[in-house]
């Protein structure tokens with residue numbers, strides 16, 4: 577498969593990822609307790625819509641359709657965000673969880689755009705690389721702003737009193753079981769942590 581086809585696959589993946597985020601970001605914006613964080617998610621929603629349009633331009637230049645591939649990675653990352661939104665935490669601790677989830681989505685996209693830009697550059701497609709680079713810059717800036725906004729929120733969260741230990745939900749029990757399986761499958765010869 578020539579590199580151009582690999583690039584098209586990656587770009588379709590990005591298109592699906594951005595569309596999934598257009599749907600997910602309003603939920604993060606609605607869920608965030610901190611007004612600054614709420615605003616950052618809303619602003620990034622508008623940027624994300626622009627990124628979808630930018631990808632359409634890329635596909636138009638390549639004479640191809642943007643659809644055809646669902647991004648499983650972004651679906652998983654958004655699923656983690658849903659877990660954060662379902663947490664019954666205090667204000668700043670709840671927001672700290674959202675920040676972790678939001679940064680995962682941004683960095684997933686940063687990796688995707690960096691790969692696509694490298695491929696487009698290799699294929700001598702400067703206009704495609706330029707369009708993708710505009711989106712990459714927005715993702716990097718969004719991640720930096722979320723990290724900066726997170727500092728005071730996390731300081732506050734560190735002061736939160738310890739809550740009562742709540743019983744695990746079915747989903748949490750399943751997640752705990754799977755995490756033990758991950759550990760066992762990864763390196764059976766490693767010594768298990770004792771805590």
Ligand SMILES: [Fe+2]
Pocket residue numbers: 594597624627685715
């Ligand atoms: Fe994006």
